[in-house]
Every structure is written in structure tokens, then in C-alpha cells.
Amino acid sequence: MKKISILKKAAPFLLTAAMMLGISAPAFAASKEQVDGITLEVNYELSNGMSKSDIDISCDDDEVSSVSISSVTNNEYGKKPKVTLKVKADSDYSFKISSGDNKYTFSKNNISLTGDEATLTKCTVSSSSLSLTLTLPKIGSTDDSALDVEDVSWTDEEDGTVEWEQADDADKYEVKLLRGSSTKETITTTDTSHNFRSVIRSNGKGTYRVKVRAVAGTYKGDWTESDDFDVDEDVLEELGGKSSSGSSSSGSSSGSGSYNPGSGTAKGAWLKDSYGWWYCNADRSYTTNNWQQIDGYWYYFNANGYMMTGWLQSPYSGLWYWLSTDSGTYGRMLTSQWVDNGKYYVDGSGVWTGQTR
DSSP states (O other): OHHHHHHHHHHHHHHHHHHHHHHHHHHHHTTSEEOOOEEEEEEEOOOTTOOGGGEEEEOOOTTEEEEEEEEEESOSTTSOOEEEEEEEEOTTEESEEEETTEEEEOOGGGEEEEESOOEEEEEEEOSSEEEEEEEOOOTTTTOTTTTOOOOOEEOTTOSSEEEOOOOTTOSEEEEEEEETTEEEEEEEESSSEEEOHHHHHHHOSEEEEEEEEEEETTEEOOOEEOOOEEEOHHHHHHTTOSOOSSSOBTBSOOSSTTOOSSOOBTTEEEEEETTEEEEEETTSOOOOSEEEEETTEEEEEOTTSBBOOEEEEOTTTOOEEEEOOSTTSTTOBOOSEEETTTTEEEOTTSBEEEEEO
């Protein structure tokens, strides 16, 4: 009897607790108001390589506390960028409610987009936030001039440099140098200028012009041509394309005091311009990207034909050489001595042995 009495007294308590538990959950869920719909305003600037900073998405609805852009992908020229963003609900609202018979889930149909053109392609819903993906128009589709190259012209210095204005969406540029109808050189560069001095002085007199077009990914713009650059005997000599009988055609001073890296000989002549020293052979040719022995000393000349100084790692052997920076031996490959302020030792072939001090 005692046990039964205890159970009878406990039953109302258990029932009350169950009822309390059963009531509490729906009451809590119902405290959140459901979000029936939101409006997102989308603004952006389509461009090759666009980033989050080029996009602004906002929402003025009271139900939303914040909108943030997570990432921008597919952002290359000719593609449709995809923007991933997160929309958070205000603390008093919910995008998803499930309470007894009262069930509601937010969907794409509840979202309106205004501002610049965009398409909502994905919507993932939780009670407190939305994960959305927007697809923007193809980059380049709203601006046909995005790969236009403007104002291709030779500089006033008449030193063989051509320049052009930056195309909005260009990754790089294809540039052609022509003499008459013949293409003399084609290069690809990310710069908006290029010096064709070495090519012009190698090809000699004539009328030159340049064609430039912008490139973005696999897309290429239209060619834009420069005006003509007439190279006569005088201009060619200014460019260093005509060997002199003595020393430099542009003065006897050097980049390292009064030292001239070698006097003119029957084999050719040393010449100097604002870019540096180069060696004009008797046939008006010159060495590029290679060694040349002149008057018993070895020198290395870069892609534009100019003499190099300081440390050089040979593109052929990978070995390191020291090309003198001192007056009296300027540009020469040094051998069997300590170099670079006496810190490194080079052997009889000019190769750094690995010795230091």
C-alpha cells in the first residue's frame, strides 16, 4: 500500500513535467517570426579577374541582419562569374520553422533581385541563414571595348620604343613589329610598352610599324596599328645600328668611371647608349643571350644585346660567373681570383667554386 501510494502521488508530477516539456518546444519556435520574402540589391563591375571588392550586395529588409560575399569564382574573361554569399536572419526571424502542423521553409521563390542583372541559381536554407549562389553575365558581354587597345604610338625619343594604353580586361598583349609587309619580331608582354631598338638596328633602314592586340585567356581583341617609324641612315646610327670607326657612337663615358670596355677594332666596336654597352660586330650584327670573346676577354650579352655585369648564372650550364663591376675590367669575366669585394673565389674558367670568406 505504501508503494502504491507513492506511485499515485508521483504520476501527476510526471504528467505535468511531460506536458511542460511538450508545450515548451513549440512555444519557443513560435517566438521566431517566419521570413516570407527578401529583396537583394545587386551591383557589380564586370571585369577580367574581378574579386569580392567589385561586387556589392545589400538587403534593406528588417528580417535580415547581414549579407556577406564568401567568394567569386569563374571570373575569367568570357565566363559567367559565380558569387557565393551568406544571408543571416535577424534574431527575431527564421527562414525555416517546424512546429507541429506549422511548417515553413524559405525557397528561391521568396527572393527578389534588383539592381544589376543576376540570376539566383542555388539556395540552401537553415533556420538562421541562407547560402546563395548568384550567376552574373559573361565578362565582356556588356562591354565590347574591354579588349580594345588604344593609341599605339612611337615615343618622341625615337629610340625604338612603342607604347599603348591599357585595355580594361587584358591579361597580356601580342605585339608585332613589321617592316613593310614583313614581320620582323612577335612578342608577348604584360607591359604597355616595348623597345624594338635591337631588332630595328639589326634589320636596318626602312619604314617600321607595330600591331598590338589584347589577350584575355583564350580571347583575343582586334589588332591596332601604330603610325610609321621611318628609319633612315641618321636614325639608324642613333639607334646604334651603324658601326663606328672608333669608340662609342654616343660618347666615351661608361657606366663605371672612364673605362671603355674595349676599343674599336677591325672586328667591330664598343658602343654605348642610355641603356648600356653593347658590341657591334663589323657586319653590324651583335650577340644576344650568349658569350662573346673580345680582345681576349669573355663578355656576356643579354636578350637585347647589352653587356651584363655582376653575378651571372649561365642559362646553359647553371654555373655562376662574376662579370666585373670595377673600373678597368668592366664587364669582363674574371678568373682565378677572389671577386665581389673579395668574398667569393672563381677558378681558371671563371666558375665560382663554392669557396667564400
